[in-house]
Amino acid sequence: MTGNPTFNRRAFLKLSAAAGLTGMAGVTTATPGRSPGPKENEVLVGVSKAAGSPRRVVEEHLPGKARVVHENKTLGYVAVEFPDEASDEASENFISAITSRKHVKYAERNATHEALYTTNDPQYGSQYAPQQVNADVAWDTTLGSSNVTIAVVDQGVKYDHPDLSAQFGTDKGYDFVDTDDDPYPDVLADEYHGTHVAGIAAGTTDNDEGIGGISNSSLLSGRALSESGSGSTSDIADAIEWAADNGADVINLSLGGGGYTSTMKNAVSYATQQGSLVVAAAGNDGRRNVSYPAAYSECVAISALDPDGSLANYSNYGPEIDLAAPGTNVLSCWTTSTEYKEISGTSMATPVVSGVAGLALAQYDMSPADLRSHLKNTAVDIGLKDTEQGAGRVDAANAVETQPGGGGGSGGSSTTSTVDDSLTSSSDSDCWSYAWEYSSPSQVVVDLSGPSDADFDLYVDEGSGQCPTTNNYDYRSWSTDSTEQIVIDNPDTSTDLTVLVDSYSGSGSYTVTITETQ
Structure with a gap:
């Protein structure tokens, strides 16, 4: 065993494995004739x-x-x-x-997901969203950087819009609906959601044109929703993987529905491990039920605020909420001759946070876990319940003016411990206990790195002191390979954290890394 002595082997378990009988790297072209959009059959x-x-x-x-x-x-x-x-x-x-x-x-x-927006009558007027999150103050420090990339996995984006064209490079993205390399909307009058989202996050600021987006980040468009505003799990998951593989620092998911799926869970986990922060909309049902993919622990879940700072009546809420942002009557880019329009939804709040993340990354080099903690540490408590605002309303000025590790939270320092071992077959599992370094960490990240020719899975329990099993656990990362990650915000430190590494198939060496952040 190597690594920090806070790791202790709880047991060497000989368990029956849970196995039964049994630009586009990794994504193969769909069979000709495969229909775009929802794939209910x-x-x-x-x-x-x-x-x-x-x-x-x-x-x-x-x-x-x-x-x-x-x-x-x-x-x-x-x-x-x-x-x-x-x-x-x-x-x-x-x-x-x-x-x-x-x-x-x-x-x-193959569940269907929908764009999470709520339309209303056309309203034209001054923007308020950048001011509400103090982006205008942040712009005194930075307008953002083209070296930071935000991928919009959504409907197609009108990348020649006068407020967006400067944010796109030669590679505009990929169309997972029609399986080609042009993510431009098919029907401009119907397919406006992706363009509106892109404009909020990164409509060009200070260019004497239209609106000011939150950040001047580069944009990529992963067209995974059709002109009807819906798309399949597989198209969205492929787009998330593609965005991560193409260097997206932030992946914006203003979509939801379909419930929990392992395919989508594995996609957002993969993106996080590749270095992308995944930001997702909480949903528009106006109830205590955060939609997937926002409810996955890897995603930063965003609720929507009205212009007066109250929780929007359509916004979902719950313990999974990480941050709040303005989402009602947000003015942004449009696809028709109107060029700009106001619409509402958690879809609109989400790219506000993505844009603030882009501003923060223009100032500081941070991992997805560090960036997530930084945004939460620098958020502003606006007096809502934790289930409504999470850590608070995202704040761009605080995010760019505050050194990571010194935010408005409990300090932001971190500590990392590792342990190395091996499993010999699919009947092997190791259980470890981890003694906390901090009394009240804001986040713990558990990473597993195992052999490429095997399939190891990761299980975690908090607050019980008992080893998890493959059937009884608090958290599980269960992808089809041996690279796994579990993120827990505000973990229970009343007992040691317990971690199970299980071989679903194969053998070899592995490393478990635990990172606590105050």
């Missing part, structure tokens, strides 16, 4: 990296006229399409059967 099947090709594993067990129409080797899944005449029972039977096969980690419907 598809099932996504996740396959362990230890098995090699996901397509080969799944194709051996396809029923009837079902076929594999898409493969993502990086995220380790395939999409299986059932014919239109097939019953729901047929796909449910397939899900039940395929999950009992060797190397198959999950099977789930």
Whole structure:
């Protein structure tokens, strides 16, 4: 064992593994004829990296006229399409059967996600969102940097808009709806959401044109929602992976719906590990129920505020909320001759935070975990409940004027501990206990790095002192490879943190890294 002595082996467990019987790197081209947008007749099947090709594993067990129409080797899944005449029972039977096969980690419907906005009558007037988050004060320090990239995974973006063209380079992005390298909207009158979001985050400031976006960051467009404003889990997950692989520092997800899916969870986890901060909209149902993907622990979940600073009546809320930002009647870029328009939603609040993140990264070099903590440490308490505002309203001036580690939180210092060991087969698991360095850390990040030819998973318990198991845990990172991460905000330090490393398949050495931030 190497590393900090706060790690202790709780037990060397010989457990039966949870395995049953069993620019576009990693994303293969969809089968010709695959329809854009929602794909309600598809099932996504996740396959362990230890098995090699996901397509080969799944194709051996396809029923009837079902076929594999898409493969993502990086995220380790395939999409299986059932014919239109097939019953729901047929796909449910397939899900039940395929999950009992060797190397198959999950099977789930290719859920549909929607752009999270609420339209209202056209309103024209002065912007208020940049002023509410003190972006105008931050601009005295920096307007942002083209070296920082914000990826907008959404509808297509009108990248030749006069307030956006300067923020796009030669590579405008990728269209995952139509599978081509031009993410421009198909129908400008209908497909405005991505353009509006992009303008909030990074509409060009100080250019004598239209509005001022929060930051002058570079933009990438990952078109994953159709002109109807909806898209499939697979298209969105592929776009997230693509954005991370193409150097996005921030990935904006102003979308939601479809509930928890392993495919989307693995995508946001992958992006975080690649160095992208994923910022996501809480949802517009006006209830205590933060939508996915915002509810994943890897994402920064954003609630929406009215111009007076109160929680918008449409905004979802709950313990997963990290930050609040203005989302009602936000003026931004439009796709028609109107050029600018106000609309409302947590979709609009989310790129405000993405833009502030871009400003902060123009000043300081930070990892996604550090940036997330920095934005929360420098947020302003506006008197709402924690479930409504999280750490508070994001504040651009504080974010660029405050050195990371010295924010408005409890200090911002961090400590890191590591432990190295190995697993010999799919029947092996190690459990570790970790003694806290800080009495009240604001965040703990648990990282697992294992062999590339195996599939190791990570499980964490807090507050119980008991080793987690593959069936009983507080947090799980369960991707199709051996690179895993769990992020816990405001962890329970009443007992040691317990960590289980489990071999789903394969053997080899691994490293667990735990980072506490005050």
